[in-house]
Amino acid sequence: MQDHSSLTPATAREMIRNNELIKPTSGVANGFTQANLAVLPKELAFEFLLFSQRNPKSCPILDVVEPGEYKPKIVAPEADLRTDIPKYRIYQHGKLIEEKTDVKDLWDENMVGFLIGCSFTFENALLNNGVPIRHREENCNVPMYKTNVQCVKAGRFEGPMVVSMRPMPEEHVVRAVQVTSRFPSVHGAPIHIGNPESIGIQDIHSPDFGDSVTIREGEVPVFWACGVTPQAVAMHVKPELMISHAPGHMFITDLRDEEFGVL
Numbered sequence: 001m002q003d004h005s006s007l008t009p010a011t012a013r014e015m016i017r018n019n020e021l022i023k024p025t026s027g028v029a030n031g032f033t034q035a036n037l038a039v040l041p042k043e044l045a046f047e048f049l050l051f052s053q054r055n056p057k058s059c060p061i062l063d064v065v066e067p068g069e070y071k072p073k074i075v076a077p078e079a080d081l082r083t084d085i086p087k088y089r090i091y092q093h094g095k096l097i098e099e100k101t102d103v104k105d106l107w108d109e110n111m112v113g114f115l116i117g118c119s120f121t122f123e124n125a126l127l128n129n130g131v132p133i134r135h136r137e138e139n140c141n142v143p144m145y146k147t148n149v150q151c152v153k154a155g156r157f158e159g160p161m162v163v164s165m166r167p168m169p170e171e172h173v174v175r176a177v178q179v180t181s182r183f184p185s186v187h188g189a190p191i192h193i194g195n196p197e198s199i200g201i202q203d204i205h206s207p208d209f210g211d212s213v214t215i216r217e218g219e220v221p222v223f224w225a226c227g228v229t230p231q232a233v234a235m236h237v238k239p240e241l242m243i244s245h246a247p248g249h250m251f252i253t254d255l256r257d258e259e260f261g262v263l
Helices: 009-017 042-054 119-128 170-181 229-237
Strands: 032-041 061-064 088-092 095-100 111-117 144-150 160-169 219-225 242-245 251-256
Touching: 009 251, 032 042, 032 061, 032 119, 032 229, 042 061, 042 111, 088 229, 119 170, 160 170, 160 229, 170 219, 229 242
Parallel strands: none
Antiparallel strands: 032 111, 032 242, 032 251, 061 111, 088 095, 088 242, 144 160, 160 219
């Protein structure tokens, strides 16, 4: 399988725009920050921004575009949010109706795009500290789950937190917490370690989004807040239209991961 780890962000986005790279983006353009996408009509934009401000673990905002605009001036000013994500999801009244590789036909002067921090950003830091990343080892998407942890309500926006999960040997857990705590603007430290049932996950082998991965004997599941949370919230709030990325199919920014690390 082709290695996309050394691509520049611009080259990766060009390949995505040309439908030459339609797959989960973990490990693509290594070292550059990736982001979740949520696009809503402008009449809902303030409420969603307030929701994100009240739920920074799940929805850390990296950039917001003006209504009708599609170039994220802060994180990738030459990019196009309508075409530069491998796969988009379209929700109408809270129901997923289709997946597409571009959304030019849906993006009008009424749409506001939000880019939200992604836990893929700290994966290289984990690997550099000897912490395994199972979905990379198994060449699949990270498993993600709806939980019984409720987000803080803002206007019409409310619903469950979504988490991503990475299993690891118990002796790596403390280091994983230390490493990811350095990245508070891209989900930061885990929100839960261990028993999945205590956060409402009944079957760890049946994720709500992404793919199941192997959990080996003696390993502990570790859960981080996830930027797919807006999709779970959309299912709950049921806005007339919402555009998002397909889980794991992220927007690749021009910013380096370490720009989001703190000492």
